[in-house]
Amino acid sequence: MHTEQRRRAADLFKSRGTEFALLANPANVTWLSGHALPVLTGMSPFAGGPSLVWYEDGEFTLIAMEGTTGGADTEVISYPWFTYQGPITSSEKLADIVGGLLKKAGRRPVGAELRHLPAQFKPEEAVVVDGWLDPLRMVKTADELVLMRRLFDLTGCGHRAARQGLQVGMREIDVWGLVATEVERQAGRRAALACDCVVSHRQDNSGGWPQDHQIRQGDSLILDLGVGLDGYWTDSCGTYYPGEPDREQAALHRAVEETLVYATSLVKPGAAASEIDRRMREFLKKAGYADYPHHSGHGIGTVTHEEPRITPYNPLRLQAGMVIMLEPGGYIPSKNAVRLENAVLVTEDGCEVLTHHLSS
């Protein structure tokens, strides 16, 4: 399912006269190969290094540990990993493989993602290609959208668990337990989870991992949840109350909600990211609330935050096929906090909301 990605990347390399390349940015390795890198427990101590992708004259090959699965149509060169019958030689074996490939390039230049490539594999004649593929990842393929829709639905299950389970006296980490358990229960397997899970009486109540802060009567809880599965990430944010929100909370919630609806109406091909950002902030300020101290949104895919960033400085214009998060928020330190975040798919004439946790 990653042939379209490889076609785009091959076109780019050809247009820039790049015959060989060694790609190491995990976001690109996944995007080119379908190989989901391990996230939850970090790199295996038995891996010889991160998984890499070798590009040569129009073709891409994944280089990864034995047992690694990529997309069905991905060529893989694998090396043995764990053994208990002798010393683990994964590093040496991976070095042999990469050495052999680099030798094919001879003295010709090799494109290399030097920010992620281990120094031991640095080509003698390296052309820096860090960032080259970032713009190509912005527009999602049909297959990516199928996967991402499924993951956004899964993410919604986590929100439902928080909304239904939240009670006065629980701690942030207790609510988090409900969320994480429900997502993995629905997935039938472990999932990487990115989050903010913070109670509104925190001084900085806009984000952070769940701690043992207790939820009191009159608090709200922000749950910003991303699920990472099969190499792709989601994002989403909801704000929940252990009882009925009071008048102040309800007013803030409504203002943020209306800002999100307004933001959604701005999304269409050609719209500038900075313009969406500016108009979202103005809309919320007009409702009488302070500007939020974070971006208005961002792209998402094989990495949790990517272009297009919906930020004050970004002139980038939206294109059909992009998936962006929109996340206005209102914060009154140590008191009230609301953030609401949807994913939208930019369509030919507007957008489609991909997340349903705020309406279900």
Added chain:
Amino acid sequence: MHTEQRRRAADLFKSRGTEFALLANPANVTWLSGHALPVLTGMSPFAGGPSLVWYEDGEFTLIAMEGTTGGADTEVISYPWFTYQGPITSSEKLADIVGGLLKKAGRRPVGAELRHLPAQFKPEEAVVVDGWLDPLRMVKTADELVLMRRLFDLTGCGHRAARQGLQVGMREIDVWGLVATEVERQAGRRAALACDCVVSHRQDNSGGWPQDHQIRQGDSLILDLGVGLDGYWTDSCGTYYPGEPDREQAALHRAVEETLVYATSLVKPGAAASEIDRRMREFLKKAGYADYPHHSGHGIGTVTHEEPRITPYNPLRLQAGMVIMLEPGGYIPSKNAVRLENAVLVTEDGCEVLTHHLSS
């Protein structure tokens, strides 16, 4: 609390005439600085690269994103990470810092962990120091032991949750939900979790992440659990039954248990890893069971598996202060499976068991 580690490393560098070094192996960065690298969600997309440690003439400095905390007595050079008001320039800023440090070395050689160091930071005159610090990490400091004891206790809470909650009809992932929730509930925050969580009727019932395999009457469940917190890891394994084990299961369980007790009796300074491995396997075979298809144990610390590996080929001799895992197992594919694993601290005249999940 990492001065002892830095003293050991500085002694090594001095003895080998290394004046400058750039360390990038996450296990060493944590070990030298106390800085716990992010595990659960992978490297932040706003990080300019992995955290690094710079060594210069006896002194160590952590190079990491703003907001990073190391040990209290660790020198830190930090660079700005996320901003929404302009493009994120963490990579450029980190490159400036590292470039400035490398310039100080001039044309003198710089030790570098080339397997983990990003290629963009490769020193012109690099001396490969990959693996140099591995032997130094084996013997734990008093401070490390305080932290690890606490983490082993926390790990035990996960086992208790599985033992008490396991029921016929649950799936592996449901049991896992109990385990993960209990560990994070007790920790009061999120924790990285490494695991096997497999039901005995799986064909390969020795390991794997929890899936949606259902637990049936007559099954056992292997829970191999590692908790990663504050930069350090634990490990542990227990085998649990949804009811009373039958005669065959009880006999296998007893044999593995006795192998573990026997293994523990072999641990003392001077004992060779390969000899412990050999005798553990023989002991279990004498009880009438097939050899297990994995190592007999391993060291643990800032990485889940490290030296000393308790394996057939390893001549390494134990020293007081090492923490090793011992994990004999018996497996009858698709039928019965038992693995029991304790952590032991090698003492002057034997060892002390650090895990209590099998006896409490």
